[in-house]
Amino acid sequence: MSSRRQFLHAMGVAGSGVLLGRWPAWAGGPEARYITIMGATSCISYVKAVLPEWERTHHGVKVAVTGGGSYAGLHALALAQADIAMADLAPPGSMAVPVRRYLLGRLPIVLAAWPHIGVDRLSWGQAGALLAGDIVNWRQVGGADVPVVTVSRPESSGAREVVQQRVLGTRRFSPDSIIQLSNGAVLRTVMETPGAVGYLEATAPMHRVRILSMGSRSFSPHAWRLWPLYAEPSLYVRVQAPKEVRNLAVFLQGRPKRQDFGIYFEQRPGQADAR
Amino acid sequence: MRADRIAALVMKGALALFIAVWVMVAVIVGAGAWRFVSANGLVGPLVSSRWSPLAAHYGILAFVVGSMAVTGLALVLAAPGVLALSVTGARILRGAPQRAFIQILTLFVAVPSVVYGWWGLSVAVPLIRRLTGTAGFGPLSAGIVLAVMIVPTFSIMALQTLRQVPSSLVEGSLGLGASEDQTLWHVILPASRAGLSQGFLVAVGRALGETIAVQMVIGGQSRVLSLLKPGATLTTQLLTDLALMPARTPGHDALDFMALWLMILMAVLVWLQSRVRGMSRG
Amino acid sequence: MAPDIEVDSLDVWYGQARALKEVTLHLGPGKVLALIGPSGCGKSTFLRVLNRMIDRAPQVRVKGAVRVGAFEVLAGDVDVTALRRTVGMVFQQPNPFPMTIFDNVAYGPRIAGLRQMAKLRQTVEDSLKKAALWDEVRGKLRRSAMSLSGGQQQRLCIARALAVNPQVLLLDEPTASLDPVSTAKIEELIVQFKTHYTMVIVTHNLQQAARVSDAVAFFEHGRLVEMGPTHDIFTAPRERRTEEFLTGRV
Numbered sequence: 001m002s003s004r005r006q007f008l009h010a011m012g013v014a015g016s017g018v019l020l021g022r023w024p025a026w027a028g029g030p031e032a033r034y035i036t037i038m039g040a041t042s043c044i045s046y047v048k049a050v051l052p053e054w055e056r057t058h059h060g061v062k063v064a065v066t067g068g069g070s071y072a073g074l075h076a077l078a079l080a081q082a083d084i085a086m087a088d089l090a091p092p093g094s095m096a097v098p099v100r101r102y103l104l105g106r107l108p109i110v111l112a113a114w115p116h117i118g119v120d121r122l123s124w125g126q127a128g129a130l131l132a133g134d135i136v137n138w139r140q141v142g143g144a145d146v147p148v149v150t151v152s153r154p155e156s157s158g159a160r161e162v163v164q165q166r167v168l169g170t171r172r173f174s175p176d177s178i179i180q181l182s183n184g185a186v187l188r189t190v191m192e193t194p195g196a197v198g199y200l201e202a203t204a205p206m207h208r209v210r211i212l213s214m215g216s217r218s219f220s221p222h223a224w225r226l227w228p229l230y231a232e233p234s235l236y237v238r239v240q241a242p243k244e245v246r247n248l249a250v251f252l253q254g255r256p257k258r259q260d261f262g263i264y265f266e267q268r269p270g271q272a273d274a275r
Numbered sequence: 276m277r278a279d280r281i282a283a284l285v286m287k288g289a290l291a292l293f294i295a296v297w298v299m300v301a302v303i304v305g306a307g308a309w310r311f312v313s314a315n316g317l318v319g320p321l322v323s324s325r326w327s328p329l330a331a332h333y334g335i336l337a338f339v340v341g342s343m344a345v346t347g348l349a350l351v352l353a354a355p356g357v358l359a360l361s362v363t364g365a366r367i368l369r370g371a372p373q374r375a376f377i378q379i380l381t382l383f384v385a386v387p388s389v390v391y392g393w394w395g396l397s398v399a400v401p402l403i404r405r406l407t408g409t410a411g412f413g414p415l416s417a418g419i420v421l422a423v424m425i426v427p428t429f430s431i432m433a434l435q436t437l438r439q440v441p442s443s444l445v446e447g448s449l450g451l452g453a454s455e456d457q458t459l460w461h462v463i464l465p466a467s468r469a470g471l472s473q474g475f476l477v478a479v480g481r482a483l484g485e486t487i488a489v490q491m492v493i494g495g496q497s498r499v500l501s502l503l504k505p506g507a508t509l510t511t512q513l514l515t516d517l518a519l520m521p522a523r524t525p526g527h528d529a530l531d532f533m534a535l536w537l538m539i540l541m542a543v544l545v546w547l548q549s550r551v552r553g554m555s556r557g
Numbered sequence: 558m559a560p561d562i563e564v565d566s567l568d569v570w571y572g573q574a575r576a577l578k579e580v581t582l583h584l585g586p587g588k589v590l591a592l593i594g595p596s597g598c599g600k601s602t603f604l605r606v607l608n609r610m611i612d613r614a615p616q617v618r619v620k621g622a623v624r625v626g627a628f629e630v631l632a633g634d635v636d637v638t639a640l641r642r643t644v645g646m647v648f649q650q651p652n653p654f655p656m657t658i659f660d661n662v663a664y665g666p667r668i669a670g671l672r673q674m675a676k677l678r679q680t681v682e683d684s685l686k687k688a689a690l691w692d693e694v695r696g697k698l699r700r701s702a703m704s705l706s707g708g709q710q711q712r713l714c715i716a717r718a719l720a721v722n723p724q725v726l727l728l729d730e731p732t733a734s735l736d737p738v739s740t741a742k743i744e745e746l747i748v749q750f751k752t753h754y755t756m757v758i759v760t761h762n763l764q765q766a767a768r769v770s771d772a773v774a775f776f777e778h779g780r781l782v783e784m785g786p787t788h789d790i791f792t793a794p795r796e797r798r799t800e801e802f803l804t805g806r807v
Contacts, residue, residue, distance in 0.1 A: 068517075068518050068521070069518030069519070071518060071520075071521065072517075072518045072519075072521040075521045075523075075524055076521065079523060149410040154495070154515045154516065154518065154519065155328075155329060155516075155519050156515075156516070156518035156519035175496055175498070176496070176504055176505060177496065177505065178410060178412045178494045178495065178505050179494060179495025179496060179505065179515065180491075180495070181490060181495075181514070185491065188396065189396075189412075192396075192400075192401070193400075193404070193410050193411065193412075194404070195410075196410070369615060370615075441652070442613075443648055443650055443652040444652055444654060444655075446610060446613070446646075446648065446652070447648065447652040447653075447654065447714070447717075448654070448664070448668075449610065449641065450608060450610060450641055450645065450646035450648075450718070451641065451642070451645070451664060451665035451668060451717065451718070451721055452638045452639070452641040452642035452665065452668060452669065452721060453664075453665075453668045454638065457668050461664070461667075461668070462654055465654075465655065465656065466654070466655050
């Protein structure tokens with residue numbers, strides 16, 4: 001019988017161990033020396049690249065960066081599971097916690113297609129009809145005789161949200177779209193699939209796909225201001241966040257290096273004010 | 276004696292921890308699934324394939340069917356390879372070549388699934404594209420990737436089982452004038468049935484639970500079974516929508532419901548397998 | 558109908574090790590030959606040459622001439638399947654297949670292509686009767702062979718061998734793992750089978766050899782030291798080594 005008591009005892013210890021494993025999440029209140037950044041994957045590389053610089057001047061503060069997408073980041077922020085959310089999207093109306101936004105800049109989004117479609121330029125209407133699956137062959141927009149294959153991202157993607165609102169409007173993405181989870185996967189799929197068309201965050205090198213002009217505009221990194229299709233990646237912080245957290249957000253907002261990661265912004269001094 | 280007691284305690288502790296973790300997972304998934312069922316009903320979501328969680332449409336039929344189809348396809352495609360590899364490794368090769376063969380197979384078991392997904396993008400998808408003229412993304416490609424993925428695991432388990440068939444049985448069969456092939460089909464394989472079905476379950480488990488490799492090539496749409504058009508499985512949709520519906524959001528319970536169905540599918544398989552084994556013994 | 562066996566200058570090597578050296582013997586049709594000798598003397602090797610089971614050993618080389626009835630056993634073009642159907646084998650450990658009693662006995666005929674259920678049933682019943690197992694298993698044919706006792710399993714294996722109508726039976730220490738009662742039953746069978754089948758039996762039990770065989774061959778270090786009628790060997794062996802072995806002075 002003693003062995004059974006031992007066993008129950010061990011069960012109890014193990015059980016509380018498992019429960020205690022969740023403790024840091026509850027205990028991570030405003031005074032914690034840990035800062036968690038969570039959200040859009042489009043911002044992660046930039047944030048990770050400049051973090052060491054901030055950490056050097058803030059000893060004893062540990063910063064963790066995780067992805068999960070814009071929705072997850074904002075949600076975690078509202079639940080106090082994260083201190084800073086990275087998001088390409090505006091916070092949903094249901095979000096009850098007052099937050100402050102730190103705009104990082106613009107993340108241009110371009111329509112990219114398989115190189116041999118024989119088309120360089122689309123009207124906004126054509127672009128919408130293509131992504132909605134109403135145009136099924138590139139011939140219909142003056143290109144080669146190749147069936148259209150649309151490539152898209154999941155509903156949690158900020159880029160998808162932008163394309164939905166600006167290009168598709170009330171129409172829905174084609175139900176035959178290939179859904180890929182990351183920008184890189186979309187790029188590869190578009191590159192390799194004959195007739196494919198999709199949208200890309202203009203961060204990665206985009207050779208070997210055809211970047212389509214929209215209406216009268218062509219995308220160029222130097223004239224990013226003129227490109228009409230973009231997300232506005234931002235950092236969100238709870239209004240009552242401790243000073244350190246706000247300080248980090250301001251720091252991240254101010255590093256010019258983000259241009260290297262595809263986030264474009266006006267290069268003028270003293271723009272660190274939050275909107 | 277002291278060391279024995281400590282070892283026993285460690286074992287019991289590990290077991291207890293395992294049970295505790297397992298119970299916790301079951302409780303979390305079960306609670307979420309329960310909330311989902313109370314809000315949306317049990318049957319409705321199962322017979323609908325309309326999946327639009329932001330608009331509160333939670334039909335998971337396409338994913339359940341997708342999971343079963345992709346897994347079944349993978350098993351059918353893998354079976355000849357598994358048979359060939361395990362028989363070669365267990366009954367044809369001997370000595371050093373056999374050891375090398377097993378080591379190579381083991382190596383393939385350890386390849387992470389994302390690599391198989393990458394292989395799928397590079398080989399399976401273009402192949403299907405060329406053969407069918409479609410985009411190449413869909414359950415067929417996913418089935419191929421899974422088949423390639425489970426072949427090493429399944430083969431190595433089958434191989435070990437086949438190797439353990441006593442040579443007295445083999446000689447008994449050969450001594451009656453049976454050929455090597457007849458002996459394989461009528462004695463070695465039946466005698467290995469228990470081990471083979473164990474390997475089968477592990478293979479099914481791996482196929483059913485595989486996520487990233489499948490997601491990379493399946494296309495990701497809620498569609499009931501077209502092998503060549505984008506589809507989805509329970510696991511790939513879980514992965515896709517985890518970002519959309521983090522914990523404690525309204526749609527999140529739907530993900531628990533899906534996880535529960537994964538467990539149910541697996542449980543049904545285990546039950547079926549025990550029935551098949553029971554029958555063969557009777 | 559039972560064939561004779563003729564062996565001429567048989568040599569067997571396992572790799573570099575020589576297992577049989579220039580073995581020459583003749584066994585008349587329907588006779589029972591007992592092979593005796595210390596462990597590792599080559600008795601089992603000799604037995605396994607007769608139905609070419611020796612082929613399974615890695616790196617084995619066999620030289621010489623072996624004839625079983627019309628079969629040139631070591632010829633390259635011999636039909637091994639037909640040979641093994643003619644020359645049945647019973648092993649030291651009972652090795653029934655993990656299937657029903659019926660399926661065990663029906664295995665050989667089915668492999669050979671017999672599909673008619675009525676004929677199969679008849680063959681199974683006949684074979685079980687010949688092996689003196691029928692009375693114990695009738696009505697239980699659908700049970701697993703594994704449910705039988707060791708002695709019953711060995712008789713099942715004999716029935717299984719008989720089901721393909723062999724003319725020769727090779728028995729490799731068939732009673733080594735059995736109790737005295739089961740052993741007696743097997744020995745009884747062997748005596749009954751005389752004249753119907755030519756038999757070669759490996760045994761470590763000298764009394765058994767004396768009880769069941771017509772002729773005895775004594776092997777040592779891969780050589781056939783002496784072969785002769787059972788009575789002669791046990792009462793007046795020609796070779797000193799044979800006498801020493803039989804009297805326990807090995």
